[in-house]
Amino acid sequence: MSSLSDSTLRKKIGQLFAVGFHGLTPSSEIKTLIREYGLGAIVLFKRNIQDAAQLQVLFLSTFYLTPIEEAKNAGHEHPLFIGIDQENGLVTRITPPIAAQQPGQMALGATQSIENAYEVGKSTGEMLSFFGVNMNYAPDCDINSEPLNPVIGVRSPGDDPSLVGRISLATASGLRDSGVVPTVKHFPGHGDTAVDSHHGLPVIAKSRSELERCELIPFRRAVAHGIEAVMTAHIALPKINSSLELKGLPATLSADALGILRNDMKYDGVIITDCLEMDGIRATYGTVEGSLMSLKAGSDSVMICHTYDVQVKSIERVMQAVKFGDLSQSRIDEAFRRVKALKQKFLTWEHALRTTTADLSLTNLATMNERHENCAKKVYSKSTTVVRNDLNTLPISPGTSKVLLLTPGGRVPVGGAVDESGSKHRTYLDVLKENTGDKTSSSVTEILYPDTGFLSDEHWQVIKEEADIVILATRNAKEAKEQRKLALQLVKTRHDLIVIAACNPYDFLDDVDLFKTYIAIYEPTVEAFASAVDIIYGKATSKGKLPVASKSDLKPNDNYEIKAYNPSEKDAMIEGITKVWKAALPDYKLQKEDLAKVIDQSHGQHFIAQEKRENGGTIVGFILAYKAVKRGKQSAHIAALAVDPAKQGKGIGSKLLADAREYLYEQHGIKNVPLRSYFPRFWPGLPADLPRATRQFFVNRGYRLTDSNGGSIARLDVKLSADLYQDIRNFKSPQRYLERAAAAKVTYKAITPETFADCLSGQKRNFTHYTGWVETYIALNPEDHPFGIMAAFDENHGSQIGWTLMLSPEDDYVARNWAFPPLAGGGKHLLKTGVIGCVGVDEAHRGRGVGLAMLCHAIEDMRRRGVEAVFIDSTNKVDWYAKVGFSKWKEYFVAEI
Template sequence: MDLSDEEKREIGQHFVFGFHGYEISEDAKELIKKYHVGNIILMKRNVQSVKQVHTLVQSLQQCARDAGHRHPLMIGIDQENGLVSAFSSTAKYQAGTQFPGAMAIAATGDSEYARKCSSASAREMKAVGINWSYSPVGDVNSDPQNPVIGVRSFGDAPAEVARFAKAVGDGLTQGGVAPSAKHFPGHGDTNIDSHLGLPIINKSRTELDQTELKPFKDLIDAGVASIMTGHMVIQALTGDDETPASLSRAVTTTLLRGDLQFEGVVVTDCLEMNAVKERQGGVPRGAVEALAAGADVVMVCHTMAFHRGAMEATYKAVQTGELQMDELRKSGDRITALKRKFAGTWDDVLGNPFDEKAMNALQATNKKLSEEAYAKSTALISGSLPVFSSGKIVVMTPVVESLNAAVDDAEGLQRTEKGHIRNTAAPYYMSFAESVGRRAADVEHLIYADDFDCRRDFGKGLIFVTRNADRSTWQLDVLERVATQALTGVPIVVLASCAPYELFSRRVLGVQACVASFEYTSEALEAAANVIFNEVPPVGESPVGINMSFDL
């Protein structure tokens, strides 16, 4: 039996899809008009400026209204702040204000910064029509080798992660944007990226209650509007070693709805990640399984063929009785409630002209808040500052291997002979070298790889920048060679520009100070330069516990 127009309209509300381009595309129009898709995710590829995003969102909403949608679209975005900030400005485009990410904001020790920064970011997003932020990250980063969470987490202490995640959720809500806590039931204790494979977390239910579930319980108690389920296997919950949590009824319905009594909207992480895409049936089958598990909204971010496939598979599942329309309608009531609270009416979304003067004033205020928060986040892990007096300063920054599919920005990517991805022209490191140049009369910027030649003049001091060197250990090999072969008596400051674990995996003689910025945004590196040159005191504290191994 063919589905009615009403049934297809209902089904469309249970999907959030992405598209390509800075303007509404024909694909986006098809999704909204033909498939009645009720939710759209914007990616970095859709963001060029705040005014452009406003125009884009207006065109999406107008398309939905013209297509007969009962309620405005939820317009979502990955805006965690820090390294995952789809709405924030880049070296190429000026968009939203860049605020510190989770680990950097947690390093301040003050959850009020998390609330204020999230609320400020939400006000910018709301002004351009974005009403759903896929944050905060509630994952406890228990595994230092975690390739996908890392500095996206507020740390390795469940209570602290809960405290900061709740503050972010509160701030977003206060700013008029729906938060979505992720990645339930917890993606922090794994060394596999679900973009690339299927993580397995081997913990008992008791251990999960004590660690992974703690932040989500607190967020639910605080009334968080939505929760995103992740693609990891937790056998203690699913009962097998193959089913991702996002596709498991034991996780979504029994645990999240039943045990934890969550009544808000459940949205999956993107089904185009390999953890789901490479399963039998791929993305289309994953969409059906996620809805059968109890998800309200299924996310597919990138590929039109997968969008169509997921919709058609869902139509068929309803026709065969695998999915029940009554259950989808009950689920749809939760989506409608979310839309009424955060999207509002058609008059609200279409009667929202862009006010450039107001946006400029808001961003000027927000920039000051951002700078204040970044200044409080930089940590002196060990040693003392300042160590430089006068003379030439060498800044060494690494070519960048791609380790995190969630944060790679694809600028300047190159392939090495071994196939690793390297970024030799990373704009953030260029900006850091320029920042040092504003403080020292003579600065040389060297980009180093594993075959770096140490036979050179290092002047009167070295700032050696690392990025995830606990995994890309060749960076520490270079540091050791430089310190032992070429730099006797030359002071060295090591700057960990991402997770601070990299500072402590090997003893290296001759290092005077170890500094952590917790992310390599230009704003974080500018704050680190302020600390290294003793312009502001280092007041940040590492949110992850590390055993010191540098010989200072």
């Protein structure tokens, strides 16, 4: 039950709602929602936008209703989010001439350039910010793996998960850098469906592993890079929802689906729902009930775009649920905290309450638009793709005088997200005419063909006999069968037909033998069409690269296979792994014999990447993973991943990582596989001295480089643990440490068979939560490993109160469990390096100098035995060890996934 007053609770809940309204000025309803319900966000649509001046007034008046005092009185600590779907390309809410048309995601995918994507994101953010829009429900992170997807299509950068991640995240960075909140959508991925969630509930029957292989890849990348907002999809994922009765639940309402973000990816940003008035929710669970369900499932912001009554009822429904304990107050608090934190980061009253000052002038807008137009033009020219020019029809000869353009004049299949209202400022025909240099030119004519595809005899007459060149623009002809029929008729008559796929590139992608001159522009905008016209007239060449595969491309995309490490092929495998290791990790050059000892162990779960050859090809990469038991549960970690430098950048590293993670999940149910190692010890995390690109590789695949509290995300500059080293040939114990321990009646002796049992019970009492710790002590039985353990004894009570390993390099246990001691001295003067590790003092005796004195005794003992240097692995107590002479050898990031 809630302890807040009704009004306070209502306004807190109101902050969790994002609503749309109708009209060109703020409706009285929206004002009520702001004042009475503490509304958090407004969603703008094309229906709210007429021209630049009106848009400015709308934005300003939205805020005039809530000037600082009134808003504060109404409980608003921060300004409203003003959000919009400015995806660009197909889904563009603020269109020319108000703002420059910018290329959509698939056009960006075709440029394959993150620089272009960033620039477009930045321009878009600048424009939105000019109008006071501070949140964009873009970019789209969906992977368009289903060519017949009616809702995503060109809104996605393509069908390759890593390209989608790269392009989307670069667009998001551009938006962020211009002060606009980016939102990646539609989680967990809307690309593999042939149903539009505006008009029904799509079902994606993929398993978790299948999602990890595809849909989740860009989302993992976004989260690891610290994305601020994620929008959910109204799609059912029967294989993800945990129980039978929940199977049909859309991801938006599913705690299991949102749990992937929260629990597995550790995402702590805002989860916002797609509009709950879409049929995927409205017609299934209902918008009002859906609002409550989505908050229960873990979302933080609920979007309802159309109906005031429904918006109010939804807020009231959530309120009632909190009052009657059906939804916890803490869930509301958590969502409120996230919304508030995002507002704090992006919004200021000062910016929100700007009045018509100089920087808001329409002259400034015109200058900005011109700059953005130039940027867009450059990007369009890089995206437009001549898929085929088999008859060398392109460019058309300069003497071509009669050009006939056929464009769709009837209804075309578009997804529910597309809003085509409003007048077109310029048409395809205008563009063609401009190209002839004469806007009134009669040499270019246009036929607007109906959705039946039917053309009159006169039209056919022009096509057959009069036109020098015929250009057919299609729009989603794969779905619009009549368009396809018309195209087939046309190409029979005119082999030189130029086809422009003016939206999805799939229209004639696989009709290699039929449509020989085929251009893809990835969106129906006039601006994209103009860049195709430039190519047709030879003013530009094609630079775009198809970001989706045709059927003929769908063969296995590489010449390598991933195989599990097989002990019966140990010699060849270790030989291959060593070669790759030495080439890929030149600063950590391990010898084959040393690698063999750490690799060939029963808890290893390694994979190699090998060239596909009949008699076994060369090994070009490997991943070393190990299973362990942590707090009684199976866990696993990745100790090393490397690819032959000559083969890097071909997807081999990604595939090794994905295969290993999939195997560990499928076989052992292990979801989170951090980058680290226990026993055997390689690196305790991601080495900080590796190139930044290597760190980026892991973050791009969803690894969080966090601080020790797991707090910050993608902080590439925080080093969290270290390996230490000391040449002990001239070691002298600092007397004060020895004296202090002696005064406290603490003595130090190596563990013997008689004292071993007490030693083990000390480890079990204190250190069971450290993976592999107790097992290591158990393995170091003093009968087999004399002088392996130094212990501190409390002479007052005769009990053991501290322990450390103090192993000589001759002990085979060292070689099997620590990879790097032989390297730590650095190159030329390789010393006989032993290991100090698992240093622990009984909890009741900490802070009394027991540990430092123990280190001194252990080092002296080792020196007596001929050990020349000591290696200490994986510690964050660098300063403490420095007191007895240790310094850092290497530093590491914590890398979790």
